[in-house]
Amino acid sequence: MTLRLFDTATRSERDFVPLETGKVGIYLCGPTVQSSPHVGHLRSAVAFDVLQRWLERSGHDVTMVRNVTDIDDKTLVKAADAGVEWWAWALRYEREFQAAYAAVGVRAPAAEPRATGHIPEIIALVQALVDNGHAYELDGSVYFDVHSFPAYGALTRQALEDLTPAPDAPADAKRDPRDFALWKAHKAGEPETAGWDSPWGRGRPGWHIECSAMARRYLGREFDIHGGGLDLRFPHHENEQAQSRAAGDPFARMWMHSAWVTQSGAKMSKSLGNGLLVTEVLAHYPAPALRLALAQVHYRSMLEYSEQTMDDAAATWARLAGFVVRASDKVGAVTPEQVGAAPLPEPFVIAMNDDLGVPRALAHVHETVRAGNAAFTAGDDATLASALLSVRSMLDVLGLDPGAPEWAGAGAGSSAAMAALDSMVRADIDARAEARAAKDWATADAIRDRLAAAGIVVEDGADGVRWSLSVDD
């Protein structure tokens, strides 16, 4: 059974065949670190984290490279406005992005290269393009000559003559308004630290060139998958591909793009100011609920985000996590080794192999949970144990295994604080048990209400009383 992935370049699903059997190189366009991350930013990271997990689960050794664009026009402007060094500004937001990624269980990439750390590679690439006639220097800047590369526009099917010239482009200076900067000459007023010496004088890299240079450095001249948000297709990825191929690199064999997050149908974005900060969401909801909200919609479909989105996701997470906790108490916990080695249900595998059909895969998870709960009620421990292992294994692929270490504390109750709380709550629960035994319902309910007011939910099961923290909203 082979994995099929939708390739943006051909606009069709294709069998995924790695360049080298058993190994996969992925280059993912990461953040421009000039402001705080919002939930839209997390979408592509989560989508490609799921891809990586699925590839690894399918036996591949994955090298994930996700860059950090730590210098660009906006960063310089914003830092200057704030009276902060641009490099300090960039690092501050780089840390925020890293924290946000980690919070929702996106695993750290194998490499996280920064543009400013690869100036020699960038200069070498630009020089090669100048030397072979695909780029030209003008007043200390270097531009890619789009007319020199007939395949320009191939990735996004753009015809050169149909492109609207950039309104802010110095059309009179460049040979063609659609030529884009590979190297930007240092401008008066910009900090000295925002420039590097080059064959064309002092300057800094253009936006697109860093990805070409860094992909080559870490993944080679040809690699398997290039990913990013849908909005990066043009011009960013088109330009990347053009300059890399013009320099002789075969470059990415497949392009994958994740769709955006919308609110009332409109794209969430920094420039629109409708971005929901990750920190705000995480202040009110468990992190895995946010990951679930982002992952449960197919990565190529728009994800409509509303106030209800997180409430729904939190409820679903509580159902999944609750099943795992109850089932583990009943039939024993599953080890991480078992989770990683368990055979996955056929419907799940089929769904995931079809361009990462997470929604259908999750549907099977829900069906398995329901079967597990039914087995729990029926006292069928063998079926319950099997469902538990199956559910955890499937959720593990999605980075949503409630028993995974990264979600410890998100309702699992394994931390020292939870243990301390447990001993306190137990006293109340015992008192309530006495009241219930005496059929003193008023006292029993008063205790339950008091715990509920403190955010603790008490449930009477056939096998005893359990408590859990209620989900914020």
Place this chain on the structure above:
RNA sequence: GGUGGAGUGGCCGAGAGGCGAGGCAGCGGCCUGCAAAGCCGUAUACGUGGGUUCGAAUCCCAUCUCCACCUCCA
């Protein structure tokens, strides 16, 4: 203007010629001292107008609406 995408039940979202994915919410039931959780059952659907077909949400034609990229954007 060019390129690409979307319109599915109260909501979110799969599917893609023929047993109405899944979740949330709703309703009825089981369980419970009452709840909660869980389980069982259940209603409401494929933007509009034509066409093809024994049969269309799925194919064809037309049409309306919305969104994105072409300037920075995950």
